[in-house]
Amino acid sequence: MPPLSQLHQDIDDHVQYIRQDQPDWLCTKGCDTCCRQLADLPQLSAAEWFLLRQGLAALPCEHQHSIRNKVAALPDQPPSPITCPLLDTTTGACPVYAHRPVACRSYGFYVQRDKGLYCEDIKLRVTDGSLANVVWGNHDAIDQRLATQGDTRSLKAWFETED
């Protein structure tokens, strides 16, 4: 299995492990709070960008064009919080969900406390006890595996390589 697919699989396994004891876990497709409150533009390794491009290419041309325009209109370092330019803000759905970056797969289940990267909604529920016994994954370990997957660039920078 390619390393990125293996990483996806490992994250999915961890997610399933958490979910089996937490049927009310709120992190699922259609919950878009994190997509609307990005601290920075999504950062992707080359392997993640290659996968994301496949998801983008499967969208209707008009939709692809609209996304490209939104990305192009972003400053290189937009002020946070940032709404992901890929998000369908009407439905709250990610149009490239199956091809989304690793950070989007791990955000609700892995934590980088020193960078403040974790979901506030989930943290609140862990704190109030309604999501007890949650074992967060360690995002630093994921980053180490992503570092082997080619250059890392922002979503905007990857789009610009296609111009």
Ligand code: SF4
């Ligand atoms: S990380 Fe938080 S905001 Fe994002 S999908 Fe999961 S629960 Fe929803």
Ligand code: SF4
């Ligand atoms: S790529 Fe999809 S899941 Fe990730 S932040 Fe953007 S809309 Fe959300």
